[in-house]
Amino acid sequence: MNFDCPLISDCPILPSVFSSPRFQMSWMTINAALNGAEVGARITVKGWVRSRRDSKAGLSFIALSDGTCFATLQIVAAATLPEYDAVVRRLSTGASIEVDGELIESQGKGQSVELRADAVRLVGGVEDPDKYPVAGKRHTHEYLREVAHLRPRTNTYGAITRVRHTLSQAVHRFFHERGFYWIHTPIITGSDCEGAGEMFRVSTLDLANPPRTASGAVDFSKDFFGKETMLTVSGQLNVESFACALSRVYTFGPTFRAENSNTSRHLSEFWMIEPEIAFADLRDDAALAGDFLRSLVKAALDERADDLAFFDQFVEKGLIKRLEALATSTFEAMTYTEAVKILEASGQAFEFPVAWGKELQSEHERYLTEKHVGAPLVVMDYPKEIKAFYMRLNDDERTVAAMDVLVPGVGEIIGGSQREERLEVLDRRLTALGLNHADYGWYRDLRRYGTVPHAGFGLGFERMIMYATGMGNIRDVIPFPRAPKQCWF
RNA sequence: UCCGGCAUAGCUCAGUCGGUAGAGCGAUCGGCUGUUAACCGAUUUGUCACAGGUUCAAGUCCUGUUGCCGGAGCCA
Numbered sequence: 001m002n003f004d005c006p007l008i009s010d011c012p013i014l015p016s017v018f019s020s021p022r023f024q025m026s027w028m029t030i031n032a033a034l035n036g037a038e039v040g041a042r043i044t045v046k047g048w049v050r051s052r053r054d055s056k057a058g059l060s061f062i063a064l065s066d067g068t069c070f071a072t073l074q075i076v077a078a079a080t081l082p083e084y085d086a087v088v089r090r091l092s093t094g095a096s097i098e099v100d101g102e103l104i105e106s107q108g109k110g111q112s113v114e115l116r117a118d119a120v121r122l123v124g125g126v127e128d129p130d131k132y133p134v135a136g137k138r139h140t141h142e143y144l145r146e147v148a149h150l151r152p153r154t155n156t157y158g159a160i161t162r163v164r165h166t167l168s169q170a171v172h173r174f175f176h177e178r179g180f181y182w183i184h185t186p187i188i189t190g191s192d193c194e195g196a197g198e199m200f201r202v203s204t205l206d207l208a209n210p211p212r213t214a215s216g217a218v219d220f221s222k223d224f225f226g227k228e229t230m231l232t233v234s235g236q237l238n239v240e241s242f243a244c245a246l247s248r249v250y251t252f253g254p255t256f257r258a259e260n261s262n263t264s265r266h267l268s269e270f271w272m273i274e275p276e277i278a279f280a281d282l283r284d285d286a287a288l289a290g291d292f293l294r295s296l297v298k299a300a301l302d303e304r305a306d307d308l309a310f311f312d313q314f315v316e317k318g319l320i321k322r323l324e325a326l327a328t329s330t331f332e333a334m335t336y337t338e339a340v341k342i343l344e345a346s347g348q349a350f351e352f353p354v355a356w357g358k359e360l361q362s363e364h365e366r367y368l369t370e371k372h373v374g375a376p377l378v379v380m381d382y383p384k385e386i387k388a389f390y391m392r393l394n395d396d397e398r399t400v401a402a403m404d405v406l407v408p409g410v411g412e413i414i415g416g417s418q419r420e421e422r423l424e425v426l427d428r429r430l431t432a433l434g435l436n437h438a439d440y441g442w443y444r445d446l447r448r449y450g451t452v453p454h455a456g457f458g459l460g461f462e463r464m465i466m467y468a469t470g471m472g473n474i475r476d477v478i479p480f481p482r483a484p485k486q487c488w489f
Numbered sequence: 490u491c492c493g494g495c496a497u498a499g500c501u502c503a504g505u506c507g508g509u510a511g512a513g514c515g516a517u518c519g520g521c522u523g524u525u526a527a528c529c530g531a532u533u534u535g536u537c538a539c540a541g542g543u544u545c546a547a548g549u550c551c552u553g554u555u556g557c558c559g560g561a562g563c564c565a
Contacts, residue, residue: 053524061524074525092516108523130516130533131499136526137515139500142557197563234565259563260490272565351561362561415565460565473558474565485556 031068033103039113041103045073046123048153049095051136052088060088062120064099067158070306074106074114075099087122092129093136094153097122141476148480148489156315159307160477163300164465170299171252171273171461174292180248180275185235187254190227191439198258199230200268231256236274236456237390237443240419243276243454244446250275252461260484264473265411267462269482276456282392282401282418285455286378289405289414290331292459293376298327300468308469316470323468326376333378336360336399339368346372357383362411369406376407389429390443391417392453403457410467416457423447 027044028037037043047066054060062075077088077099091097101117108114126132133147134154144151151157172182188202204224205211211222220228235251242249255272275288300308301323312319334342343354343364352361360368360379369377381399384391391400405414420426426447430437437444465477475481480489 051525053522053527055522055524056520057523059523063525072525076523106523108525110525128499128516132516133499135499135515137500138526143500145557255565257564261563262490262558263561263563264559266564270565412565458565463565 027098029068030064030066030071030073033073033115034069034071034113037103037113039103039105042101042118043103043115044098044100045075045115046098047073047096049091049093049097051093052091054089060084060091062088062091062097062099064097064115065153065158067152067161070155070159070162070310071111074108074111075101075117075120076114077117077120081117081120083120087120090125091122092126092132094126094129094132094134094150095122096124141473145475145481146488152479155310157476159304159310160465160469160471161479162307163304163469164477166299166303167296167461167464167468168252170296173299174295175248175250175275178248180250181242181246183235183239183242183246183249183251185232185238185251185253187232188225188229189232189238190225190229191237197233198260199233200256200258202229202231233257234272234274234458236276236458239274239276239456240454241442241446243278243456244450244452247278248275249277262484264475265463265466267474267478267481267483270474270478271461273459273461274456276454278452278454280418280455281453282380282403282416282455285416285418285457286331286333286380286403286405289378289403289416289457289459290376293331293405293414293464294327294329296464297323297468301327311469311471319470329375331376331378331405332373333380335381336379336383337381339364339379342372343367357385359386365404365406365411366408369411370408374408376405376413379404379406384429387417389433389435390419390426392420393425393429401455405457407467409470410463413463413467414457414459416455418453418455421447421451421453423451 027046030045030047033043033045045064045066047064050063050065050072052060052062058079060077060079062077063072064075065072077084081088098121099115099117100119101115103113104116106112106114129135134144134150139154144154144157152161175182202224205218205222211219213219220226223229233255235253235255239249239251251272251274253271254269256269257266258268259266275292277284277288280288301320308320308323337356339360340354340356343350346367348367350361350363350367352363354364368379369375380401380403381394382402383398384393384400387400387402391402393400401418403414403416404412407413420429423444426444427437430440462474462477465471466474469477471477475483475486
């Protein structure tokens with residue numbers, strides 16, 4: 001690598017305190033070549049062949065992608081090149097090449113600039129073009145999932161990957177700019193009170209021959225941590241302790257659920273964002289959720305227009321309009337009690353009956369957000385019986401300060417609540433639910449020492465990506481999906 | 490986990506009443522063209538998911554298993 005090449009200024013670098021000295025390479029990204037490089041520049045690009053078309057005029061056209069942007073760069077390779085027959089004419093989809101050449105205005109339609117090749121070098125050929133798993137044709141998402149190591153080379157997955165990155169960056173930027181601190185909550189937990197479903201065990205015990213207690217049960221005191229440990233299902237409980245010290249904090253990391261969920265909206269391993277704010281109530285929480293979703297959508301619109309244009313055309317017609325509408329909207333909000341009234345008055349024939357005190361079913365949520373509102377919707381103040389122990393009891397003693405954000409097409413994208421900060425009320429809830437106070441020692445401590453009202457929520461990151469791209473299956477918006485019976489790569 | 494559907498060429502699928510395997514796309518070769526989802530012609534391709542059963546004969550019918558898809562539940 002040559003880090004001092006004077007010709008190259010690598011792809012648009014955002015203004016930053018880190019912008020000098022620049023990290024430069026001796027070749028140019030296709031993103032840089034297409035967006036900002038001077039016509040007439042002599043450059044080198046490297047990437048993977050999407051397609052090759054030969055012309056009897058003595059030319060071959062190569063569509064080259066390096067994944068740095070949606071578009072491919074058209075390489076024009078003349079038959080007069082010494083390597084024309086040995087290299088160029090043998091290129092097939094998927095091969096990797098390096099090309100030196102001059103960036104020129106395109107003589108053809110479909111692109112403004114193209115690279116007139118001075119030299120084409122094969123980096124890696126394709127063993128058997130007939131067997132290349134992502135040949136230049138349409139493939140189903142289901143099939144591409146089986147070749148997840150090669151699907152990043154397709155238009156769709158390249159676009160998803162770039163949007164995913166942009167949204168990740170936007171998450172951190174949003175919170176950083178508002179004074180939130182990122183807390184790295186643990187992945188391994190010894191807390192059996194997280195309570196959000198089945199957990200994966202973490203153990204170094206010999207499964208075939210585990211140590212036993214006198215009563216015959218597996219003796220976890222002999223395990224690595226001296227107790228039973230699991231993969232976390234949420235960083236919330238841990239992050240609450242940091243909120244009650246640094247005021248505004250969030251987590252953004254992987255989360256694990258061992259539920260046997262076989263749906264297009266669930267993964268066994270997914271990423272979740274959980275902000276937590278001290279001195280905040282549920283209204284503050286909902287306001288933050290709205291700002292947050294709008295900011296993420298705006299980031300995607302601003303920074304990934306090329307990828308969104310693709311999704312708009314091939315995945316969900318009208319996607320961009322929908323996102324633009326969201327970016328400037330305020331979310332409608334209603335209480336659970338109002339939602340039940342609306343559903344009861346809707347005249348819809350639901351499979352599951354609607355009644356105050358019962359969970360809202362998917363079909364109910366879908367009606368509310370897709371038909372009744374036609375936009376994102378916040379439902380608040382659910383009956384305490386159907387919500388978790390840590391949610392703050394409202395003055396009516398029947399409901400808790402919980403909220404769900406529902407969006408058309410995806411359903412529940414955010415779940416949050418104001419946390420119960422009053423020790424005696426929390427203890428009453430624990431008792432009512434038959435939970436052992438001793439198991440919640442440090443969590444109760446937060447209520448014993450300088451307790452404050454606080455609230456937060458969890459956003460399923462992959463569900464956000466689905467919403468931002470129009471993709472219909474959550475397994476297609478994460479690089480290597482983990483789901484029941486699926487851990488292939 | 491429950492309900493429903495599906496599993497046939499590299500991919501997407503057809504395959505009638507049970508009678509011994511087809512198309513499109515891709516790929517390869519050739520033709521044409523500053524081409525671009527190119528176009529025209531030719532060629533290429535099979536453990537019919539797996540295990541058993543019925544039958545003279547099973548891709549086709551029956552049983553079981555596995556996997557995938559859609560919906561539901563759990564949730565984010």
